[in-house]
Amino acid sequence: MTDQYIGGPPLGRRVGDSIAAAARALPAKDARNSLPTLATAIDSLRSAVQDRGALVILYLNFDRYAKVEEIYGWEKLDAVLDTTAHELVRILAETPFRAARLAVSHVNDDDYLLLYVPPVGSSSNGDESGGDLSEALTARLQSEICDSLDRVHGSDIASLFDLYVGRSLVQYDPKARFERVVYRGIREAASNAHNLEQRERARVVDDLRETLRTRSVYVDYHPIVNAADGAVFGYEALARGSMRSLRRPEMMFDVAAGAGLIWELSRLCRDRAMEGIKQLLKPGETLFINVDPHDFADPEFDDTALDIADAHHIVIEITERTAIKDYPKFRERLKAFRDRGFRFAVDDAGSGYAGLGSIANLEPDFIKLDISLINGIDTNFIKQDLVETLVRFANDQGAMVIAEGVEYEQEYEMVKALGVHLVQGFYLHRPQQLPNDLEGPIDGA
Amino acid sequence: MPPQLLRILVVDDNHDNAEIVRKYLESTNDFAVAVAHDGDEAIAMYHESPFDVILLDVMMPGRDGWEVCRTIKSEPGRAGRTRVIMLTARDQLSDRRVALQSGADDFLEKPLELAKLLTAVRRNAAALAGGVKIPTTPAAPVTPPTQA
Structure with a gap:
């Protein structure tokens, strides 16, 4: 409907001519998804808003996409943004928003803007009509984009999908410069999205408190096998919240960190993982448990905290991602565990935060390669070279290398060929629950 | 002339180096080789016509090799059909990490050994053609892949 306004003569070109010229020198479209940039979108809507008097702005904040980048790389x-933009365009085409302008606020940014000029006759109050419509649209976007991420990129990526839609209404004002009014509207919409997110966060913190109170954490055990013969070497315990909002461990620990409940959650997860150990482990098998370096500052977490007769069967995984502040003290705590027979693994090795020197400092028994090094390793020769370097380094240190996130036969064959000792991934096994674990996933809100 | 020569773009601000690489690769009769002397020229040539393999020097005035690689590799569609081999200065773990983050597929250390260069180009061509596995460095202490 508003298509007739595309490329229409921009208004208000007096003082701002040079600014407008500068804006036009910037890219008009995002190179990847071909969506117009904000400057282009504003220009194309100017006369429509003047005619119809109002503009609805929806700010789409994909809150946890930064996590995708942090874990899997840019x-x-x-690729996730490609899928997102494609789905946005597809869904919008099926709604009353089909005439709206979908735009990126910055080229290559991960938030999107929807600029919608309500039809003149639809309602005397643009706010009213846009409000109902935008709620229906938000619900569709939330479920359908998540579904398509799951289809295209897998459930781990889909679980990082989180969309907050903030809304604002801009009334046309001939006294005000159009761009500024739109920018104010965008800030308001972004702030509304942020407020929604805060409310949602508060709700999830309540879920977490309830989880801690009722001990509603269940444990998935993901097998780790010998690369050579596929025999089970041990299991990694992955604690998950029983409530839907806390299903993914990263999410649960993020929330706990924000609410100052990290020690409490860690204690619960460790206890639950240890409860399963007696039923699960066959002689000679090993349980890998994740411990955050911050847990070593927990007075309740000492070398007697893990209730096990033979500590040699437990491997404590420490992530390379977390910067360790008090290194001497940290190493002292590690030593107490080591003296009792616990073994250590450095998780996410090669993710970039630490060099080989700081891995060596921890004297690990296992080096767990970062998932980004394994993903597509069969065709990337740099990844192969890095893994080869880490295997050589591990062999020098007397440590074993674990490749996690092995999803395809080609990746499996490649890591085997590169000398990786142990392998974990969906290609071989999916995480499994103990048959009589009472605290399986429930679909509570 | 074979119908399908592999299209190679050599990007190096040092004209002599670029010429040596071009002549060496052309001497095999397997490759059609083009040369660019800076990042902007490389990107312009990439936009003009497709290449199978780009040999990209890191150290260049203006846009360096990392930036050129990121630009090429962040374009949807075509990026997956072009293999980028970075020519890095020295054996640095950090350089390899940056290469990975830039989206590169392979790297070679300078000064270039022409035999290694040919191996690298061939294995990337093979990967492009459909995942034929060629080991990275023959000297590495690895167990041989199991034959299916």
Whole structure:
């Protein structure tokens, strides 16, 4: 409907001519998804808003996409944004918003803007009509984009999908410069999205408190096998919240960190993982449990905290991602565990935060390669070279290398060929629950 | 002339180096080789016509090799059909990480050994053609892949 306004003569070109010229020198479209940039979108809507008097702005904040980049790298987020933009365009075409302008606020940014000029006759109050419509649209976007991420990129990526839609209404004012009014509207919409997110966060913190109170954490055990013969070497315990909002461990620990409940949650997860150990482990098998470096500052977490007769069967995984502040003290705590027979693994090795020197400092028994090094390793020769380097380094240190996130036969064959000792991933096994674990996932809100 | 020569773009601000690489690769009769001397020229040539493999020097005035690689590799569609081999200065773990983050597929250390260069180009061509596995460095202490 508003298509007739595309490329229409921009208004208000007096003082701002040079600014407008500068804006036009910037890219008019995002190179990846071909969506117009904000400057282009504003220009194309100017006369429509003047005619119809109002503009609805929806700010789409994909809150946890930064996590995708942090864990999987920028190429993955680029691919996720491709899927997102494609779905946005598809869904919008099926709604009353089909005439709206979908725009990126910045080229390559991960938030989107929807600029919608309500039809003149639809309602005397643009706010009213846009409000109902935008709620219906939000619900569709939330479920359908998540579904398509799951289809295209898998459930781990889909679980990082989180969309908050903030809304604002801009009334046309001939006294005000159009761009500024739109920018104010965008800030208001972004702030509304942020407020929604805060409310949602508060709700999830309540879920977490309830989880801690009722001990509603269940444990998935993901097998780790010998690369050579596929025999089970041990299991990694992955604690998950029983409530839907806390299903993914990263999410649960993020929330706990924000609410100052990290020690409480860690204690619960460790206890639950240890409860399963007696039923699960066969002689000679090993349980890998994740411990955040911050847990070593927990007075209740000492070398007697893990209730096990033979500590040699437990491997404590420490992530390379977390910067360790008090290194001497940290190493002292590690030593107490080590003296009792516990073994250590450095998780996410090669993710970039630490060099080989700081891995060596921890004297690990296992080095767990970062998932980004395994993903597509069969065709990327740099990844192969890095893994080869880490395997050589591990062999020098007397440590074993674990490749996690192995999803395809080609990746499996490649990590085997590169000398990786142990392998974990969906290609071989999916995480499994103990048959009589009473606290399986429930679909509570 | 074979119908399908592999299209190679050599990007190096040092004209002599670029010429040596071009002549060496052309001497195999397997490759059609083009040369660019800076990042902007490389990107312009990439936009003009497709290449199978780009040999990209890191150290260049203006846009360096990392930036050129990121630009090429962040374009949807075509990026997956072009393999980028970075020519890095020295054996640095950090350089390899940056290469990975830039989206590169392979790297070679300078000064270039022409035999290694040919191996690298061939294995990337093979990967492009459909995942034929060629080991990275023959000297590495690895167990041989199991034959299916």
